[in-house]
Amino acid sequence: MRLGPAEVDDLARGTALLGSGGGGQTDLAARVLRRALATGRPITLLDPGDVGGDGYVVPVGLVGAVSVFYERLPSGGEWTPVFAAILDRTRVAPAGVIAIEVGGVNGIVVFVAAAELGLPVIDADLQGRALPRIDQMSVAALGEPITPLAIGDASGRLLVLDGMPPAAAERVVRGALSEFGGWAAFAMRPLRVADLDRLTIPGSLGRALRLGARHAAWNRSADPDAMAAALGGRVLGAGRVLEVVRHRATVGFGRGSVIIRAHGGGLLRLEMENEYLLALADGRPVASTPDILCLLDRATGIPVSCDTVRGGLDVVALHLPGPSFWWRPGVTHAVAPRAFGLDIDPIRLDPAPERP
Amino acid sequence: MSAERAPTLRQILGYPPLAETVSLTGDEGLDRPVTGIVLVDAAGAGPVRPGTIALCPAVPAGYLSSWRLDATVRRLRDQEAAAFAVPSPAPGEETMLDGSRRLARHLGLPVLAVGHDPLRWAGDAAAFLYAPAVAAAELLHRAHRSLTGAPLGPEEVARTLSRTLERPVAVFGPDGAPITEGFGPPPGFDPYRPVTQTLTEHGGTTVVVPVPAATGWGVDAWIAASLGPVPESWARAVADVLRAGTLALQRWQATRRVVLERDARLRASLFGDLLEGRLDPGHPARRDASEIGWRLDGWHVAFHIAALGEVDLLRHTDAVAAALAAERVDATVVERGDGWSGWTTTRSEPGQDAGRDLIAALRKVRRRLASRFDCAIGVGRAHRDAPGLTRSLAEAWDASRIARGRPQTGRLVHIDRLGLAQLLTAWASSETFAPAAARLLEPLRSQPGDLVATLAAYLDAGCSAADAAAVLGVHRNTVAARLRRVEELLTVDLNNPDDRLALHLACRVTADRSAAT
Numbered sequence: 001m002r003l004g005p006a007e008v009d010d011l012a013r014g015t016a017l018l019g020s021g022g023g024g025q026t027d028l029a030a031r032v033l034r035r036a037l038a039t040g041r042p043i044t045l046l047d048p049g050d051v052g053g054d055g056y057v058v059p060v061g062l063v064g065a066v067s068v069f070y071e072r073l074p075s076g077g078e079w080t081p082v083f084a085a086i087l088d089r090t091r092v093a094p095a096g097v098i099a100i101e102v103g104g105v106n107g108i109v110v111f112v113a114a115a116e117l118g119l120p121v122i123d124a125d126l127q128g129r130a131l132p133r134i135d136q137m138s139v140a141a142l143g144e145p146i147t148p149l150a151i152g153d154a155s156g157r158l159l160v161l162d163g164m165p166p167a168a169a170e171r172v173v174r175g176a177l178s179e180f181g182g183w184a185a186f187a188m189r190p191l192r193v194a195d196l197d198r199l200t201i202p203g204s205l206g207r208a209l210r211l212g213a214r215h216a217a218w219n220r221s222a223d224p225d226a227m228a229a230a231l232g233g234r235v236l237g238a239g240r241v242l243e244v245v246r247h248r249a250t251v252g253f254g255r256g257s258v259i260i261r262a263h264g265g266g267l268l269r270l271e272m273e274n275e276y277l278l279a280l281a282d283g284r285p286v287a288s289t290p291d292i293l294c295l296l297d298r299a300t301g302i303p304v305s306c307d308t309v310r311g312g313l314d315v316v317a318l319h320l321p322g323p324s325f326w327w328r329p330g331v332t333h334a335v336a337p338r339a340f341g342l343d344i345d346p347i348r349l350d351p352a353p354e355r356p
Numbered sequence: 357m358s359a360e361r362a363p364t365l366r367q368i369l370g371y372p373p374l375a376e377t378v379s380l381t382g383d384e385g386l387d388r389p390v391t392g393i394v395l396v397d398a399a400g401a402g403p404v405r406p407g408t409i410a411l412c413p414a415v416p417a418g419y420l421s422s423w424r425l426d427a428t429v430r431r432l433r434d435q436e437a438a439a440f441a442v443p444s445p446a447p448g449e450e451t452m453l454d455g456s457r458r459l460a461r462h463l464g465l466p467v468l469a470v471g472h473d474p475l476r477w478a479g480d481a482a483a484f485l486y487a488p489a490v491a492a493a494e495l496l497h498r499a500h501r502s503l504t505g506a507p508l509g510p511e512e513v514a515r516t517l518s519r520t521l522e523r524p525v526a527v528f529g530p531d532g533a534p535i536t537e538g539f540g541p542p543p544g545f546d547p548y549r550p551v552t553q554t555l556t557e558h559g560g561t562t563v564v565v566p567v568p569a570a571t572g573w574g575v576d577a578w579i580a581a582s583l584g585p586v587p588e589s590w591a592r593a594v595a596d597v598l599r600a601g602t603l604a605l606q607r608w609q610a611t612r613r614v615v616l617e618r619d620a621r622l623r624a625s626l627f628g629d630l631l632e633g634r635l636d637p638g639h640p641a642r643r644d645a646s647e648i649g650w651r652l653d654g655w656h657v658a659f660h661i662a663a664l665g666e667v668d669l670l671r672h673t674d675a676v677a678a679a680l681a682a683e684r685v686d687a688t689v690v691e692r693g694d695g696w697s698g699w700t701t702t703r704s705e706p707g708q709d710a711g712r713d714l715i716a717a718l719r720k721v722r723r724r725l726a727s728r729f730d731c732a733i734g735v736g737r738a739h740r741d742a743p744g745l746t747r748s749l750a751e752a753w754d755a756s757r758i759a760r761g762r763p764q765t766g767r768l769v770h771i772d773r774l775g776l777a778q779l780l781t782a783w784a785s786s787e788t789f790a791p792a793a794a795r796l797l798e799p800l801r802s803q804p805g806d807l808v809a810t811l812a813a814y815l816d817a818g819c820s821a822a823d824a825a826a827v828l829g830v831h832r833n834t835v836a837a838r839l840r841r842v843e844e845l846l847t848v849d850l851n852n853p854d855d856r857l858a859l860h861l862a863c864r865v866t867a868d869r870s871a872a873t
């Protein structure tokens with residue numbers, strides 16, 4: 001399918017929902033994508049089945065602080081150097097690119113990169129939502145290498161890593177990002193199209209587009225429960241944000257808590273890092289990562305990110321099923337609450353069939 | 357003890373050894389009964405029986421503001437715990453989030469901060485919950501130890517008990533008036549019921565126990581402890597502790613009485629010397645007098661406070677001295693017969709103002725003592741030095757006799773205001789003499805001839821029959837004949853001065869009476 005302006009709107013909404021409160025706000029990224037569309041270059045989204053199984057795809061995206069992304073937008077030409085570095089090292093002829101992360105900015109940036117590289121986007125990603133670290137990509141969770149990988153920018157700065165385990169690569173990349181001005185373009189080891197079912201979350205961009213299209217119906221008079229059902233999830237609670245507490249961390253990402261006084265009188269508490277990770281209703285854990293937790297502005301339905309949530313907002317807390325990939329035996333631990341220091345077993349929402 | 361109602365959380369927080377405890381979630385939910393205490397970990401895991409306080413003795417850093425506290429509160433609520441107890445956060449450390457407090461209130465599970473030694477808290481709370489009798493015995497033991505040293509006065513007994521109970525303790529007088537600092541009797545306290553009274557108002561309990569009088573009936577004082585919210589068993593334990601205090605007070609009173617009696621004997625013997633005018637300069641007893649603080653030089657005004665009815669004087673000597681001191685009467689006081697004699701001494705002769713002031717002060721003293729006993733007060737005139745004091749004391753004694761029969765003067769009589777004749781008449785017309793006078797002259801009334809008037813005129817005329825005849829307008833011989841009949845009828849001898857005095861007074865009183873009617 002060929003991406004048009006209407007799809008960009010849906011994509012912006014859908015990737016924001018799948019961001020689970022993180023992944024960066026998608027509206028600016030959507031503008032960058034519209035600018036790319038305006039140049040007239042076609043951007044297409046292909047199903048993995050439409051591509052020959054022997055072909056390769058390269059996961060691309062950006063890594064770093066999304067807050068800096070707002071200050072320094074891509075100027076064009078960011079992905080060519082990292083892409084070239086990977087091809088140079090692996091000697092494959094790619095059939096297209098896939099997203100490293102569907103949630104948030106990366107779900108959109110993959111199309112910007114595809115436009116720059118002149119390749120189609122294959123509908124798959126490595127996280128199925130937003131997650132903060134590169135060692136939390138599906139490939140890494142399965143124990144497969146993520147290197148060679150490259151980060152770089154339009155001015156020619158380039159870092160290529162190879163032969164490194166994911167956790168070490170995460171540490172090196174995290175440490176190097178400040179030298180790239182906060183964020184960098186990212187490309188990594190090409191994956192065989194035939195392996196996408198096993199190694200990635202296929203169809204996640206399509207899910208983002210569908211979620212976005214359904215979410216467009218949200219307005220002031222919408223019934224949250226009906227909206228949640230249409231999105232394939234459920235409402236955890238609706239009410240006013242009573243308190244937002246942020247704890248600065250000396251290592252890793254800062255933690256925080258959002259406490260919502262539900263209209264029914266109960267209290268809903270969300271624990272967050274870069275994403276909303278755990279929900280407790282009246283002290284009882286009711287939802288957790290790898291499922292997706294969203295806070296939406298009650299009136300507009302616009303997702304409220306962990307960075308921008310503040311006391312006094314009238315919100316609806318939404319629980320969407322996470323990618324089934326993360327519930328496979330042996331990989332859940334990589335994204336379960338304990339991976340974020342929350343000492344509790346993950347809680348799964350039985351995925352309701354999305355409404356047609 | 358098994359039938360005892362379980363104490364409430366509020367009462368546990370009111371138990372002095374647990375006083376550091378504060379509720380982090382406000383005042384709600386504190387009135388539920390508590391049946392036990394159990395230790396849990398920070399996740400609240402493990403079985404918790406309904407009604408128990410779950411105490412987590414150590415929590416990780418940041419726990420109070422974390423979601424785990426919320427989850428634990430929820431789990432404990434689902435197990436019907438009475439409360440969740442955690443160590444108090446250090447100053448500056450993170451405490452509960454507003455949202456968590458709200459959650460705990462919403463779920464109805466109070467969160468208690470129990471200070472910085474949670475295991476000790478647990479021990480104290482467990483002793484209080486499971487073995488209140490042991491905790492009470494321990495308290496009684498401590499009270500006993502602190503009360504059985506040197507004899508302690510009311511102030512010291514109150515202070516000692518207050519330290520033991522860690523609650524305010526006060527001593528009240530027999531009528532319930534506070535005699536130590538602290539607090540007054542609670543509403544509903546009845547000073548005429550000499551039994552232990554446990555009074556609860558606004559959830560706060562006050563226990564008041566009587567100090568039985570040495571005479572075996574009545575109450576000398578009360579000891580009260582203001583406890584705040586406490587369970588019944590604790591109020592009973594406190595009553596036992598206060599009773600230990602009553603023993604200490606009785607001991608102190610007995611000791612004091614021995615001292616007073618010894619003093620009283622010395623004073624009585626010196627007083628005897630004084631009344632008989634033996635305390636001249638140079639007399640050996642004079643040295644004893646100055647040693648016990650008697651001032652014999654200068655101008656003295658004596659007074660006598662006569663107690664009416666059966667009164668144990670020594671029991672009240674302190675109260676009399678206190679009442680005088682309260683009215684700023686700087687006097688030496690001695691027990692004497694039916695009451696207390698005292699005198700004030702000045703360097704120069706006191707003026708009229710000083711006399712008036714003393715009388716006004718003594719009137720107030722009498723009112724102050726009214727709750728203990730009724731009394732009559734006589735005041736003598738100002739006289740100089742030891743012989744003068746003897747005289748003033750005698751006058752005060754006489755005046756107090758008169759004051760007894762004269763409620764119309766407020767049972768307070770000052771010799772100065774009387775004049776000797778008035779004094780005599782006043783005495784003669786007293787309740788005891790007037791009927792006797794009437795009876796004495798009764799035989800004359802039924803006889804012909806105005807024998808009473810004749811006798812009165814004769815005596816008024818200085819025993820001159822001629823002058824009396826002139827006053828009465830009869831013949832001199834008639835007067836003489838009537839007087840002979842009087843002597844026969846009354847079997848008196850008009851040549852005897854004693855008989856004459858009695859008859860003269862009787863005539864005057866009956867004349868006054870018939871004039872009044």
